[in-house]
Amino acid sequence: xxxxxxxxxxxxxxxxxxxxxxxxxxxxxxxxxxxxxxxxxxxxxxxxxxxxxxxxxxxxxxxxxxxxxxxxxxxxxxxxxxxxxxxxxxxxxxxxxxxxxxxxxxxxxxxxxxxxxxxxxxxxxxxxxxxxxxxxxxxxxxxxxxxxxxxxxxxxxxxxxxxxxxxxxxxxxxxxxxxxxxxxxxxxxxxxxxxxxxxxxxxxxxxxxxxxxxxxxxxxxxxxxxxxxxxxxxxxxxxxxxxxxxxxxxxxxxxxxxxxxxxxxxxxxxxxxxxxxxxxx
Amino acid sequence: xxxxxxxxxxxxxxxxxxxxxxxxxxxxxxxxxxxxxxxxxxxxxxxxxxxxxxxxxxxxxxxxxxxxxxxxxxxxxxxxxxxxxxxxxxxxxxxxxxxxxxxxxxxxxxxxxxxxxxxxxxxxxxxxxxxxxxxxxxxxxxxxxxxxxxxxxxxxxxxxxxxxxxxxxxxxxxxxxxxxxxxxxxxxxxxxxxxxxxxxxxxxxxxxxxxxxxxxxxxxxxxxxxxxxxxxxxxxxxxxxxxxxxxxxxxxxxxxxxxxxxxxxxxxxxxxxxxxxxxxxxxxxxxxxxxxxxxxxxxxxxxxxxxxxxxxxxxxxxxxxxxxxxxxxxxxxxxxxxxxxxxxxxxxxxxxxxxxxxxxx
Numbered sequence: 001x002x003x004x005x006x007x008x009x010x011x012x013x014x015x016x017x018x019x020x021x022x023x024x025x026x027x028x029x030x031x032x033x034x035x036x037x038x039x040x041x042x043x044x045x046x047x048x049x050x051x052x053x054x055x056x057x058x059x060x061x062x063x064x065x066x067x068x069x070x071x072x073x074x075x076x077x078x079x080x081x082x083x084x085x086x087x088x089x090x091x092x093x094x095x096x097x098x099x100x101x102x103x104x105x106x107x108x109x110x111x112x113x114x115x116x117x118x119x120x121x122x123x124x125x126x127x128x129x130x131x132x133x134x135x136x137x138x139x140x141x142x143x144x145x146x147x148x149x150x151x152x153x154x155x156x157x158x159x160x161x162x163x164x165x166x167x168x169x170x171x172x173x174x175x176x177x178x179x180x181x182x183x184x185x186x187x188x189x190x191x192x193x194x195x196x197x198x199x200x201x202x203x204x205x206x207x208x209x210x211x212x213x214x215x216x217x218x219x220x221x222x223x224x225x226x227x228x229x230x231x232x233x234x235x236x237x238x239x240x241x242x243x244x245x246x247x248x249x250x251x252x253x254x255x256x257x258x259x260x261x262x263x264x265x266x267x268x269x270x271x272x273x274x275x276x277x278x279x280x281x
Numbered sequence: 282x283x284x285x286x287x288x289x290x291x292x293x294x295x296x297x298x299x300x301x302x303x304x305x306x307x308x309x310x311x312x313x314x315x316x317x318x319x320x321x322x323x324x325x326x327x328x329x330x331x332x333x334x335x336x337x338x339x340x341x342x343x344x345x346x347x348x349x350x351x352x353x354x355x356x357x358x359x360x361x362x363x364x365x366x367x368x369x370x371x372x373x374x375x376x377x378x379x380x381x382x383x384x385x386x387x388x389x390x391x392x393x394x395x396x397x398x399x400x401x402x403x404x405x406x407x408x409x410x411x412x413x414x415x416x417x418x419x420x421x422x423x424x425x426x427x428x429x430x431x432x433x434x435x436x437x438x439x440x441x442x443x444x445x446x447x448x449x450x451x452x453x454x455x456x457x458x459x460x461x462x463x464x465x466x467x468x469x470x471x472x473x474x475x476x477x478x479x480x481x482x483x484x485x486x487x488x489x490x491x492x493x494x495x496x497x498x499x500x501x502x503x504x505x506x507x508x509x510x511x512x513x514x515x516x517x518x519x520x521x522x523x524x525x526x527x528x529x530x531x532x533x534x535x536x537x538x539x540x541x542x543x544x545x546x547x548x549x550x551x552x553x554x555x556x557x558x559x560x561x562x563x564x565x566x567x568x569x570x571x572x573x574x575x576x577x578x579x580x581x582x583x584x585x586x587x588x589x590x591x592x593x594x595x596x597x598x599x600x601x602x603x604x605x606x607x608x609x610x611x612x613x614x615x616x617x618x619x620x621x622x623x624x625x626x627x628x629x630x631x632x633x634x635x636x637x638x639x640x641x642x
Contacts, residue, residue: 053491076493087485089293091300103289104493144489 003062004029004152004183005050010059012045019045021207022059027200029151032174032184034194036273037204043187044084046204047154050185051081064151077105080150084157086137090130094121094140097129098147105148115143119173135166142173152183159193171197191269201269205277215269222275223267229253230261238265282501286494290502295509298477303561307472308510311465312518315458319522322454329355330409333370335363336382342398343382345420346413354412364399371401377409378402380417390424447579447611451603456579458522459606463539463575463599465514470543471550471567474507475560478551496637500548507544511536527608535601538622542594543571545629552636575599579611597621 005027012020020042027033035043048054050061052072061068064078089097098112116122119139124132132140138158145153158174159167167190174197178184188194194201195215202212211218225241231253239246241264253259298304330350334343338360350356359376361367367379381399383389389396398417402410448456481487481499490499515536519525526532550567554560574596582590590596597618604610612618 051492053488073495079492081489081492083485083488085485087489089297089486090484091297092293100289100293101489101493103292104286104490106285148493 002029003027004031004064005033005185006062007046007050008060010046010049010061011057012042012049012054013057018207020049020056023202023204023207023209024059025202025209025212027152027183027185029183030178030181031199032178032186032197034198034201035185035187035204036189036191036194036201036269037187038277041204042207043204044156047081047156047185047187051079051154052076077148078150079152079154080145080148081154082138082141082145082156082158084160086134086141088129088132088137088140088144091128093126093128094132094136095125097140098144101144101147107148111147112143115146118146119143120169133166135162135169138162138166138170139173142170146177150182152185153177154185156187157189158186159188159190167193191273195269203273203276210276211272218272219267219269222272224265224271226265228261228263228265229259231258232260233258282497283494286498287501287505290490290494290499291505291509294477294503294506298473298506298510301476301480301557303476303557304473307468307476308465308514311461311468312514312521314464315461315518315522318457318461319454322452322457329357330378330412331357331359331376332409332413333359333361333367333376333379334382335361335367335379337384337386340382341387341424342417342420345423346416349412349416349419364401368401371403374403377407378413380413387424390421391426393425447603450611451579451607455524455606456603457576458518458524459602460576460578460599462515462518462524462536463595463602464572465518466511466536466540466543466598467568467571467575467595469510469514470507470540470547471571472547472560472564473510474503474544474547475551475554475564476557477506478503478548479554479560480557483556500633500637503551504544504548507547508540511540511544524606526602526606528605530605532602532605535598535605535618535622538601538619538626539594539598542598542622542625542629545626545633546571546594548633549629549636571595579603591617592621594622594625 003026005025007026008024009022010020010024011018011022023042023046025033035046037043045054049056050063050068052068052075055069063075066074066078068075089100092100094116095112098115099109102109102112113122113125116125119142121136121139121143124136129137129140142158145155155174159170162170171193174184174186178197184197186194186198198215200212200214201218202209204210211222213221227239227241227250229237229239229250231237237249239250241247250259250262299308332346343358347356347358359370361370361379364381367376367381370376371379379401381401383396383398386396386398398421400410400414400417451459478500481490481503487499494502550564551560554563570593572595574590574593575598577590578596578599600612600618601615601622604612604615
């Protein structure tokens with residue numbers, strides 16, 4: 001599988017501060033790749049470098065087949081981004097926002113109408129963007145990011161600050177895009193979101209990647225293998241699956257018909273992150 | 282540099298900026314001020330002259346009279362059928378003066394037949410008759426092909442600055458309306474343009490824009506917005522105040538050069554502020570030295586101040602535009618004004634290019 005994003009030793013320094021410290025990874029075509037980390041871990045700086053808005057201090061990034069620095073103008077038509085903060089032209093209607101970017105990218109104006117339909121904003125097309133709710137603004141930004149049918153879509157905290165319903169709608173949209181083959185590079189604070197959407201995630205801590213794999217693999221590798229057992233006397237016991245003594249205990253309870261319920265306690269991505277970064281997100 | 286992207290940004294901003302009340306105020310304030318000046322200062326025509334004439338309707342002498350009237354004499358010419366009718370109109374004070382041209386007067390003058398042209402004026406004389414008399418004499422010399430044996434060079438010497446009389450020469454109304462035109466150029470460049478630029482960064486729409494455009498395209502788009510607003514506003518102001526530049530190329534050159542220089546300064550300012558509100562707050566401090574010199578360009582000022590003010594683009598722009606408006610060199614050594622404005626253009630856009638290069642790296 002060819003790489004949509006290929007990053008080698010990427011580094012960004014601001015004076016003595018290393019915002020991004022020599023990270024290396026690749027994202028395959030059609031993959032949903034998650035970059036997770038605390039505030040200030042270097043996620044947004046990484047996206048800024050990959051989208052040509054910041055020049056790396058060292059290292060190399062190839063995006064959609066072209067160098068993100070030296071071939072920036074060839075990369076631009078092939079990528080797009082959804083930003084952390086709503087950045088729409090407030091005094092323009094939703095449709096005007098999209099048509100402006102359609103003109104910039106040189107795509108037909110009717111693409112704007114199609115995208116408003118896709119994100120469920122057709123009825124609000126002529127309303128000024130400043131009258132939109134947070135969820136509507138986020139969906140409009142997603143529509144804008146699709147205006148040039150990008151091969152690689154960067155999404156920086158796309159559900160931050162949204163109510164659960166709006167966040168679910170945005171996640172559904174991301175899943176749909178992924179199914180349609182768009183490579184998605186996602187940063188998020190929400191571990192459940194990364195778990196649900198990403199094929200692979202990288203944990204970024206103090207500018208360095210401390211783990212990178214599929215969510216399930218990370219959970220298996222770093223999570224605790226335990227199970228919760230509820231007994232007939234209403235007591236709850238936690239047993240370790242890799243402890244022979246605990247296994248014998250469970251077998252005994254089952255022989256004696258003492259077990260009411262038994263739930264495996266798979267580790268969460270958050271547990272993995274805490275184990276690696278030392279503190280939760 | 283991709284023209285379609287620059288034009289798209291330009292079109293977006295032309296529409297978007299006018300919806301911003303701060304930009305709208307920066308456009309309307311000088312416009313209202315100009316209309317105010319236009320109404321409180323009287324029209325500077327020297328006088329109104331109602332003249333009747335009999336004889337050939339299309340004589341070169343009649344044309345000379347119209348040309349000499351220009352913008353300073355409100356000339357109302359009326360052709361009548363006979364000298365009797367002309368005399369009657371003067372007697373009844375329906376006209377200020379009249380003259381009677383013999384048939385084929387132009388040919389007679391050219392052939393040296395010394396035709397007589399009768400000038401009819403009220404018993405107590407009139408300024409209009411004096412104007413007609415002087416104009417006809419000039420016309421006769423022109424038609425006969427005579428060139429004077431000597432020319433009279435008129436020199437006006439004023440106490441203080443040599444340019445102290447510019448306001449008088451141009452007329453108070455025209456001078457102050459012109460200064461307000463320069464004020465408008467200043468407000469567009471130093472207020473509207475930086476707001477348009479800073480707001481883009483403040484609201485982070487610049488991030489989305491830079492995914493497809495580069496800094497240079499964005500900056501050029503904004504500069505074009507300033508140029509378009511300047512052109513439209515100056516045209517509107519001239520229309521509303523009935524100001525008609527006599528030397529249009531000079532006026533346009535001065536206006537364009539000044540607008541481009543000031544927009545360069547405005548774009549530099551835009552990069553210094555984080556929010557459009559900061560621009561709005563602090564630009565009044567910048568506006569004072571930008572606008573002030575335009576209003577004193579034609580007034581007597583102490584020599585030291587005069588030297589300092591000559592470094593300001595608005596003063597030099599005002600000098601060129603004044604000459605363009607008057608159609609004659611009320612300010613001398615105008616090449617210095619062009620040189621100063623070109624230097625401002627070079628400095629402003631040079632600094633802008635340097636900053637953009639740094640930002641892109």
